[in-house]
Amino acid sequence: MVVPDGALDHRYRGEHPLRTLAYLLREDRRRLVLACGAFMVKHSPTWLLPLITANIVDVVVGHLPIWQLWVNTGVLLVLLTLNYPFHLAYVRYMSGTIRRLGTNLRSSLCRRMQQLSIGYHSRVSAGVLQTKVIRDVESVEQMLQQAGDNGLAALWMLGGGLVVIAVRVPAALPVFLVVVPTAALLVMRMRDRLRSNNESFRQEVERLSSRVTEMTHLIPITRAHGLEQDALKRVDGTLSKVLRTSLRLDLLNGRFGALAWITLNVLGAGFLAASAWVAYYQVLAITPGDVVMLSTFFATLTSSVTTLMSLTPVVSKGLEAVRSIGEVLQAPDLENNAGKARVDSVRGVVEFQDVAYSYQGNRPAVGDFSLTVSPGETVALVGASGAGKSTVLNLVIGFLRPTSGRILLDGRDMETLDLRTYRRFVSIVPQESILFEGTIRDNVLYGMRDVPERTLRDALRDANATEFIDRLPDGLDTVVGERGARLSGGQKQRLAIARALIRDPRVLILDEATSALDTRSEALIQQALGRLVAGRTVFVVAHRLSTIRTADRIVVMEDGRIAEIGTHDELIRRRGLYSGLQAAQLG
DSSP states (O other): OOOOTTTTOSOOSSOOHHHHHHHHTGGGHHHHHHHHHHHHHHHHHHHHHHHHHHHHHHHHHHTOOTHHHHHHHHHHHHHHHHHHHHHHHHHHHHHHHHHHHHHHHHHHHHHHHHHBOHHHHHHSOHHHHHHIIIIIHHHHHHHHHHIIIIIHHHHHHHHHHHHHHHHHOGGGHHHHHHHHHHHHHHHHHHHHTTHHHHHHHHHHHHHHHHHHHHHHHHHHHHHHTTOHHHHHHHHHHHHHHHHHHHHHHHHHHHHHHHHHHHHHHHHHHHHHHHHHHHHHTTSSOOOHHHHHHHHHHHHHHHHHHHHHHHTHHHHHHHHHHHHHHHHHHTOOOBOOOTTOBOOOOOOOOEEEEEEEEOSTTSSOSEEEEEEEEOTTOEEEEEOSTTSSHHHHHHHHHTSSOOSEEEEEETTEEGGGBOHHHHGGGEEEEOSSOOOOSSBHHHHHTTTOOSOOHHHHHHHHHHTTOHHHHTTSTTGGGOBOOGGGTTSOHHHHHHHHHHHHHHTOOSEEEEESTTTTOOHHHHHHHHHHHHHHHTTSEEEEEOSSGGGGTTOSEEEEEETTEEEEEEOHHHHHHHTSHHHHHHHHHHO
């Protein structure tokens, strides 16, 4: 089940990630308790086996009644048989809890991304957010899975084993409490010595990956200039470093692995000899079976402590992932529409009243911007890069909120409006058409349902798109590829226009809609745009001034402010900034 909106936006206020994790698991506490109970039953043979073995040895050596042999064997067989159903119960409850948590976290992250402002998305790269959704949640899942499987096994082995020793040979308990952690610590210290070498090997592999990626991207240039051998030498140099680092790491792994094995076995042999000596001289009341049990427990309990210590990196990585996920879930940069007035109709009057906007304390990107746009009017924004044109467009869409001043939509302050309902009356044709992996039909009708086929065809015709769609083998059902890779730039742009047309917007945003296109594609798109803008309030940004000659008004911007305003002919006669831009392009 996916959590509803806001269910995970609870208390990400920088508290310790363990508290956050406990909160996220609160709905599954009963399942976690059942999972732990099932695990205790299914894992009990591991710590009961040494005790049962000790009892059987005592039966044989001490010539005890034979029925004790059958009782101990029967108990062990029953516990081994119970392993199957209780293991399945553990997997169902534990894995189900972890998978639900992962699904809920990913769902909540995706929902929060839809709520965060465009300003936030402009600061945080899509790759970082994708890593949080995929890798960070995976790290949390791995932490819980390993803590459940290995951590519970180690804890239950330690708990059960120490209880058995305390009951059966209480005098040996202090020895175990000292010797077992010491042995585990020795092993972990040896493993820690390997970390720096593992880090060096990882870095060399990353360099190799980077080098291979670089080589594949440069293949056209390499082949064109006959530089194949030079490219191979660069890769071979990195391969040699990887080889040397990997051999050195393998030798160290072998050396420390052997030392760890020898250390544990020497300690185990010493413990076996000491317990046998105690039993032989009757220093304590220890039976031959107790000697076998204590020796077995020494190895298993040492392994359990080592396992718990080795979980530290996994747990640390998982808790850090919880913090990373919390950075998104507690991000304050939200577009808050709750409780604001719905927009049920739009005439298209947009009024800027002394509007200013600054990005994170920098100098204003837009300042003292005052402009009233009438319904059905086309206003073009021109100026050098950084003049504030795109900021004005984002203010119109509501992606940005004015730092000061007001923007009125049909006389209503946009701060008081639910912008989600307003955007149902807005369409955008961006500089680079954004298409997803799917059919032409899916891309044009994105988010719309029950649209008649005739309406779709009319929109495509008005966008001058039918002339290439009808030539495709599957027509409207042709898959465009990732980001529209199977279509040309002009074809993608015409689909973007069709997507805007079919929504019949009242406010239209054209952001460099004809840039970087060949002459024929630009002519087709200009025809389509002529149909698209009719009767709508239109804001156009264009560097190519020839595309905005017919605009009702042209706003020339400089350093975030309005420098000139008028029609094309008026601005040319004025011989100001616009006239200079026009002359520069014609020259």
